[in-house]
Amino acid sequence: METVTYQVIGTVASPYQSPADVPTDPAQPSTARGSVDLAAKYADGLRGLEEFSHVVLLAHLHRIEQPSLDASPPFLDGDHAFGVFATRSPARPNPIAQTVVRLRGIDGASLDVHGIDLIDGTPVLDVKPYIPGPRGEEVRVGWLTDVLEER
Amino acid sequence: METVTYQVIGTVASPYQSPADVPTDPAQPSTARGSVDLAAKYADGLRGLEEFSHVVLLAHLHRIEQPSLDASPPFLDGDHAFGVFATRSPARPNPIAQTVVRLRGIDGASLDVHGIDLIDGTPVLDVKPYIPGPRGEEVRVGWLTDVLEER
Numbered sequence: 001m002e003t004v005t006y007q008v009i010g011t012v013a014s015p016y017q018s019p020a021d022v023p024t025d026p027a028q029p030s031t032a033r034g035s036v037d038l039a040a041k042y043a044d045g046l047r048g049l050e051e052f053s054h055v056v057l058l059a060h061l062h063r064i065e066q067p068s069l070d071a072s073p074p075f076l077d078g079d080h081a082f083g084v085f086a087t088r089s090p091a092r093p094n095p096i097a098q099t100v101v102r103l104r105g106i107d108g109a110s111l112d113v114h115g116i117d118l119i120d121g122t123p124v125l126d127v128k129p130y131i132p133g134p135r136g137e138e139v140r141v142g143w144l145t146d147v148l149e150e151r
Numbered sequence: 152m153e154t155v156t157y158q159v160i161g162t163v164a165s166p167y168q169s170p171a172d173v174p175t176d177p178a179q180p181s182t183a184r185g186s187v188d189l190a191a192k193y194a195d196g197l198r199g200l201e202e203f204s205h206v207v208l209l210a211h212l213h214r215i216e217q218p219s220l221d222a223s224p225p226f227l228d229g230d231h232a233f234g235v236f237a238t239r240s241p242a243r244p245n246p247i248a249q250t251v252v253r254l255r256g257i258d259g260a261s262l263d264v265h266g267i268d269l270i271d272g273t274p275v276l277d278v279k280p281y282i283p284g285p286r287g288e289e290v291r292v293g294w295l296t297d298v299l300e301e302r
Contacts, residue, residue, distance in 0.1 A: 002158065002159055003156050003157060003158055003159065004156070004157055004159065004211045004213075004274065004276070005154050005155070005156045005157075006154060006155055006156075006157075006245040006247070007153065007154055007244060007245060008153055008154065008155065009244055009245065026282060042220065042236070042244065044220045044221075044234055045220040045221075045234040045235045045236045045237075045243075045244070046234045046236050046237065047232075047233055047234035047237060048233035048234055048237035048238075048293060048294055049233075049234060049236055049237035049293070050293075051237075051291065051293030051294065052237070052291060052292060052293040053288070053289060053290050053291040053292075054284070054285055054288070054290060056249060058209070058245075058247055058249065060155045062155075069193065069195045069196040070195075070196075081198075082198055082199035082200075083195055083196040083197045083198035083199055083200060084196045085193070085196045085197050085200055085277075085278040085279065085280075086196075086197065086198060086199035086200035086202075086203070086280055087199075087280065088279060088280070088282075092196075092277060093158060093160055093193070093196070093277075094157040094158060094160065094209075094276045094277050096157070096209055096247075096276060096277050098207060098209065098249060098277075098279060100284050100285060102285065102288060115285075123155065125155070125245045125247060126236075126243060126244075126245050126247050126249075127236040128236065128238075128239060128249060129236075129237055129238065129239070129292065129293060129295070130284060130285075130290070130292075131177060131239075131292055131295060131299070132284055132290055132292075133205070133251050133281060133283060133284060134205055134251060134253065134266075134281075137204070137205070137253060138204060139204050139205060139281070139283055140202065140203060140204035141203060141204075141280065141281075141282055141283075142199060142200070142201075142202030142203040142280060143199055143202065144280070144282060148282070
């Protein structure tokens with residue numbers, strides 16, 4: 001298997017119109033309100049999600065044209081280059097965003113969300129309940145350590 | 152845009168040979184060791200990832216044939232059905248797995264990982280550094296509350 005193909009199941013509505021508008025510094029995450037508007041046929045798949053406070057979105061970063069194996073996080077001072085897989089850079093071989101947003105409510109097939117960091121019109125591939133990560137294990141965040149301590 | 156197509160960038164090596172072998176109960180997560188073997192050309196993209204303790208894998212659940220909007224978690228007693236987007240069921244409209252594993256080491260384009268819950272041969276789409284989720288926000292996990300409290 002060399003390639004895989006997915007259906008777009010919905011679209012993001014967001015105040016951000018272009019990638020340059022989206023906050024990238026994890027110490028100052030987006031507080032923008034938006035929505036995830038799935039196709040109406042998927043409404044039934046959302047039963048029970050309303051009891052979760054946060055959801056994981058997988059979305060296609062449709063404005064990425066030039067993937068790279070190098071990434072220089074725009075929010076770091078000075079010259080830093082990492083491998084793209086050590087960053088959340090959107091310009092990755094497969095431009096799939098994985099982002100966690102707070103769920104404010106669900107109306108039919110539409111999710112009202114807080115903290116969206118995707119641009120308006122971003123195609124959505126999947127919605128999952130957010131479950132906190134590895135418990136009881138020490139977590140190290142490499143080059144992001146100093147950045148996150150600034151929060 | 153109706154569909155999106157991605158390149159497979161690597162493959163999972165795992166002791167699990169079939170979906171039925173994979174632990175699904177989040178109260179008893181996988182402790183299996185495995186590897187994520189990217190194509191050699193992606194090795195450069197991993198620079199800096201070795202300083203992270205955990206990584207997020209996005210992978211294609213290639214054995215899923217019958218997606219459904221309903222999901223009945225196999226680890227729950229009794230009869231429970233939720234919408235698929237309120238669960239981590241693999242049988243979802245776009246069968247993309249998002250899983251967090253502990254990184255033991257990197258050798259070239261190969262990641263040695265702990266806690267893999269994907270079957271042997273699973274195609275890999277992306278690798279991202281794991282960054283702990285929403286800070287300073289209350290997290291509610293809906294129907295999983297009792298399950299996770301058993302941990």
